Amino acid sequence: MSRFFSRALSGLEAYVPGEQPQDRSYIKLNTNESPYPPSPSVLRVINSSQAELLRLYPDPTCKRLKEALAREYGLSYKNIFVSNSSDEVLGAAFTAYCAGSGRVYFADITYGFYKVFAELQRAKVTVISLGDDLSICCRDYFDLEPGLIVIANPNAPTGIALPAEDIRKIALSNKDSVVLVDEAYVDFGGESSVSLISELKNLIVTRTYSKSMSMAGARLGFAMADPELISDLERIKYSTNPYSVNRLSLEAGIAALEEMDYYRENCKRIAMQRDKTTKELEALGFSHTESRANFIFAKSDSVPGKRLFERLRSAGILVRRFDAPRIGEYLRITVGTENDMAALVAEIERIVEDEKRTDSKKDE
Amino acid sequence: MSRFFSRALSGLEAYVPGEQPQDRSYIKLNTNESPYPPSPSVLRVINSSQAELLRLYPDPTCKRLKEALAREYGLSYKNIFVSNSSDEVLGAAFTAYCAGSGRVYFADITYGFYKVFAELQRAKVTVISLGDDLSICCRDYFDLEPGLIVIANPNAPTGIALPAEDIRKIALSNKDSVVLVDEAYVDFGGESSVSLISELKNLIVTRTYSKSMSMAGARLGFAMADPELISDLERIKYSTNPYSVNRLSLEAGIAALEEMDYYRENCKRIAMQRDKTTKELEALGFSHTESRANFIFAKSDSVPGKRLFERLRSAGILVRRFDAPRIGEYLRITVGTENDMAALVAEIERIVEDEKRTDSKKDE
Missing domain, CATH: 3.90.1150.10 (Aspartate Aminotransferase, domain 1)
Known part of the structure; x- marks a missing residue:
């Protein structure tokens, strides 16, 4: 230093x-x-890249990828935020909701980056301990002081999953808080909360292409939420790095969705x-x-x-x-x-x- | 909102x-x-991408690219910071040196993002007006209260360049400040301050692959400075998005340097x-x-x-x-x-x- x-x-x-x-x-x-490579459609689109894909700035709105993701998840493109990795999505959420010593809640044993993001925003952190069996008890998250509530589901590094109904109860019990569910690992057997987005205006679900989509090297993450929350995240992105998602990864992200x-x-x-x-x-x-x-x-x-x-x-x-x-x-x-x-x-x-x-x- | x-x-x-x-x-x-495409070496490396390049996380240290840049600029890899665009480099510098209402100085007419980064850090901004001919007067930057001094050289959107000697005088006259020279446009006829880095421990020079290197779509920026300043930027990167530079852009960035x-x-x-x-x-x-x-x-x-x-x-x-x-x-x-x-x-x-x-x- x-x-x-x-x-x-x-x-x-x-x-x-x-x-x-x-x-x-x-x-x-x-x-x-x-352990598996990306789908053939992804390698095809990368290996046929034209010079223009590198020469010109990417579309900062990521519209085509948003539309493709919206189709995949039964949402509108206005429900989608795209960023250069889900870490960057998380960073945008911590900035939007915790800057200036806002409150944030997360488990004692969870993804280690939440603590770093909180420190970076100088947020007031409340750590909620996992039970003796290392599981999250959903009642521990009821009726908290307003803030940002972050839950990895399945949790990392324990891998233990909560039912979506528990996420619903937590969001309903904290209507003045934003509940962020980090679903980086959901595709391997968890239950997604995406279907709750239309009901819950305070729910953000984050995802990554790095694990189940075999694209850790391309850096691509996204969030799904009510359009108002999405606009918060966009505002942070446009204040930090509007073109954060490169053109090759945008194309790869669209191509991957063709072979789900x-x-x-x-x-x-x-x-x-x-x-x-x-x-x-x-x-x-x-x-x-x-x-x-x-x-x-x-x-x-x-x-x-x-x-x-x-x-x-x-x-x-x-x-x-x-x-x-x-x-x-x-x-x-x-x-x-x-x-x-x-x-x-x-x-x-x-x-x-x-x-x-x-x-x-x-x-x- | x-x-x-x-x-x-x-x-x-x-x-x-x-x-x-x-x-x-x-x-x-x-x-x-x-207006020109990236060099053939860049398209070659992208068009022969293997699955592993997408499946695995990138090297967060960006070591091979740093070494290649160090060779190009006659520096050590410890003088180099690599990030997902020079906007991200600038964001890291504003965070490292302005978080918690630090001081920052920049021109009234310059790259519009400096103001946004300053607001995001809630920094104390001093705007220094350009002369009537829209040029920077280097004496206006002498003996400032300690803070971050940001100068685009050539400036944007005026295109007017300062001699490196002026940057040197500003840095020497502000030994308790960090002087950041944004050289996004230097390759088109400006005079770079890179050769001053060994002398000036408070100088950061930032660069981008987006303009002269025809790679705006790949998102790649870097900074050159004394290793201590580089370690500040690395600390911010590891607290926000350690893997921010994707593998394809890393390879493209290395390949480009082969055909300067x-x-x-x-x-x-x-x-x-x-x-x-x-x-x-x-x-x-x-x-x-x-x-x-x-x-x-x-x-x-x-x-x-x-x-x-x-x-x-x-x-x-x-x-x-x-x-x-x-x-x-x-x-x-x-x-x-x-x-x-x-x-x-x-x-x-x-x-x-x-x-x-x-x-x-x-x-x-």
């Missing part, structure tokens, strides 16, 4: 993203990317692989949350989380671990291909046995 | 970008894009075309600033700016006009191809004659 850096932000602790090693020699199960069956099939395969691997880990003495996301959140009954993380890394398998209260023993393991997961389970089996042997030697 | 929108930002007036009509039937001289001769040649052609068109407009009774950018800033001695703008638009030629004090009579005309500019001059000639005829009829 230089001596010029704003004192108002001197306590800002930036988000630490999962490692993106550039050598590519790892089985990469640490950042919840899809392909993505739905991938999500099914990922969910099946998740449940299969979870059972295999159970057999190796792991306990876990009921994940509805494209990751498993599990801990070993014999090997400490930190040690397991490090041994997997040495063996060429990257997973994610959060050095945080209550969850330090857990690993968050992205669901990869069948081969990835077989390699993971085999390696974990080796480590568990090896650690047991070492322990029993110590006992001798 | 919804009733939930932060009161602290209720006065926020978003930037209004130049029109991006999607029907494409205009001669488009309104947003300072390059092509871009330098384009810049020369654009500068020549600018000077030629400027002379032709002079002959039609226009006065103008001494633009060193890829646009002309000129006003007619007979047709009011608003009327000329509207008549050009009706004739299928888009230029930019700012409805602002002192410059309402001017048009900012992006330098296009030879054909574009011939069509523009011919149309202006028609309009000027037509207006004269109408005026003389009125007089009869």
